[in-house]
Amino acid sequence: MSYQAYLDALEAKTGRTPRELLDQAHEHGFGPTSRAADVVAWLKDDCGVGRGHAMAFWGVLTKGSTISDAHVGSTGTHRDASTELHLDGVAAREQDPR
Template identity: 80%
Template sequence: MSYQAYLDALEAKTGATPRQLLDLAAQRGYGPTTKAAEVVAWLKDDYGVGRGHAMAFYGVLKNGATISDAHVGSSGSHRDASTELHLDGVAARPGTSA
């Protein structure tokens, strides 16, 4: 599963875009220095999100929307189309009709 696919599945599970979840995290006082376990527990308790999807979100919380180019252009199941993650939701993604 690509990094973006994890975030898309997180949106489907929570009903909130990754950007909205970032806003909710900020309201809770979570940011780049927050421990992963706190974020994982919050997403599990409030939304029933599993560890893998929570850790994908935590990566965005900690490092922003730019990811390594290690999987961009690869042919494996973990490939991403770009180093930039789309945080405004599946419906707002370029090339997607809402």
């Protein structure tokens, strides 16, 4: 599963875009220095999200929306189309695919 696919699935599971979840995380006091275990526990307790999806979110929370180009342009299930992750949700991306 690509990084973007994890975020898209997180949106489907929670009904909130990654950007909305980032806003909620900040309201709960989470940010770039937050421990993964704390963020994973919050997402599990509040949203019923599993560890893999929570860890993908934690990566965005702590490192931002730019990812490594290790899988960009590659083949296989882990490939991403871009080093820039889309945080405004699937619907917004479908309207403005850039």
